Structure formats: structure tokens, C-alpha cells
Amino acid sequence: MSLSQEIIDRFNKAFKQARVSGEQEPTAMVLATSDCKGRVTSRTVLLKALDEDGFVFFTNTRSVKGQQLAVCPRAAATFLWKTSGCQVQLVGNVTLVSDEAADAYFSTRERGSQIGAWASNQSQPLDSRETLMARFHELEKQYEGREVPRPPHWTGYVLSPETVEFWNLGEYRLHDRVLYTLEDAAWKKQRLYP
Numbered sequence: 001m002s003l004s005q006e007i008i009d010r011f012n013k014a015f016k017q018a019r020v021s022g023e024q025e026p027t028a029m030v031l032a033t034s035d036c037k038g039r040v041t042s043r044t045v046l047l048k049a050l051d052e053d054g055f056v057f058f059t060n061t062r063s064v065k066g067q068q069l070a071v072c073p074r075a076a077a078t079f080l081w082k083t084s085g086c087q088v089q090l091v092g093n094v095t096l097v098s099d100e101a102a103d104a105y106f107s108t109r110e111r112g113s114q115i116g117a118w119a120s121n122q123s124q125p126l127d128s129r130e131t132l133m134a135r136f137h138e139l140e141k142q143y144e145g146r147e148v149p150r151p152p153h154w155t156g157y158v159l160s161p162e163t164v165e166f167w168n169l170g171e172y173r174l175h176d177r178v179l180y181t182l183e184d185a186a187w188k189k190q191r192l193y194p
């Protein structure tokens with residue numbers, strides 16, 4: 001079931017307010033995943049697209065998050081926009097984007113970042129910074145004069161929420177909370193006590 005236009009509009013409005021109020025990186029969200037034993041982990045990733053299917057981020061499938069999503073394709077994500085006093089929380093299922101969509105986004109990245117995606121065994125032990133830089137320079141040479149293809153282990157994921165909560169800072173800690181919940185193929189909206 002897709003996101004409602006009301007939720008997308010509300011998110012875009014809050015995002016814009018965050019940017020206007022001086023938030024340095026409003027696309028940053030803390031993404032929590034877990035394995036099948038309930039071992040929860042979290043880290044920051046950047047939101048790269050939003051449409052009715054959900055919230056898109058890109059990463060290495062061999063990372064901790066990638067390995068966890070392979071066995072438990074669910075996640076929670078939180079945007080914190082301090083400058084505008086807003087938080088948005090999402091919970092839902094996660095799926096891979098199509099290879100075409102991943103290729104299209106990869107091709108827009110800076111060449112250095114494209115090579116970086118090949119150079120990094122994300123989340124694996126690294127003996128020294130020099131090893132990483134040597135790998136990077138080796139790959140620079142390898143791809144000299146030609147396009148850098150997308151690594152097969154680097155792709156995008158869509159978090160398709162079944163709950164979306166908007167939290168806005170209020171006076172006397174009387175914050176405003178609006179929760180959208182997907183129930184029986186329809187989005188229900190309710191207020192929550194702060």
C-alpha cells in the first residue's frame with residue numbers, strides 16, 4: 001500500500017521548514033535494523049528519494065544493515081530536525097530498488113564517490129587508512145578513461161512505512177504528535193499525547 005499524498009505533502013513541508021530554518025543535513029535519518037535474533041543496530045543514512053512507494057536510501061548490501069535487511073526486511077527511521085523543532089519517525093518493510101533505479105542514481109554520483117563505493121568493503125575490518133587509499137588509487141587507475149559501473153553490492157532500498165509520526169516542538173512540553181497508521185489498506189490519522 002502506498003503512502004498517501006497527505007503524508008508526502010506533510011513530510012515535504014516539514015523538510016522544507018527544516019532546510020529554511022538552517023538544518024545542515026535534513027536528508028539524514030537514523031535507520032534501525034535488526035537480525036532475526038532481534039539484535040538491533042542503527043546508523044545514519046541519507047534520504048535520496050521519496051515517492052508513494054516510500055523513502056529511498058543507498059548503501060552496501062554487505063554492510064551490517066544490508067546483512068540484517070537480507071534476513072529481516074524491516075526498519076525504523078528517524079529524522080531529527082532540531083532547528084525547526086521537528087521529528088519524523090517511520091516504521092515499515094524494506095525492499096530493494098530495481099537495478100535500473102540503482103544504476104540511474106549511481107551514475108549521478110561524483111566519480112570519486114563511485115570509485116569509493118568499489119574501494120570500501122563497508123563495515124569490514126580495515127588494517128589502516130593507507131590500505132583504503134591504496135585501493136582507491138588502484139581503482140582510479142583501473143577505471144581511467146571509462147565509466148565506473150555500479151558495484152553489484154551497492155544499491156538502494158525503499159522503506160515503505162506502515163506508520164509515520166510527525167512530532168513538533170510545543171511550549172511547556174505540550175508537543176504536537178500526529179500518527180498515521182496503515183490499517184486495512186487505509187491510512188488512519190490520530191493525535192497522541194506528548
Ligand SMILES: Cc1cc2nc3c(=O)[nH]c(=O)nc-3n(C[C@H](O)[C@H](O)[C@H](O)COP(=O)(O)O)c2cc1C
Binds near residue numbers: 042044057058059064
Ligand atoms: C551524515 C551521515 C550520512 C551517512 N549516509 C550514509 C548513506 O547514505 N549510506 C551509507 O551506506 N552510509 C552512510 N553513512 C555511514 C553510516 O552511518 C554507516 O557508518 C555505514 O553505512 C555502515 O553501517 P552499518 O555497518 O551499520 O550497516 C552516513 C553517515 C553519516 C554520519
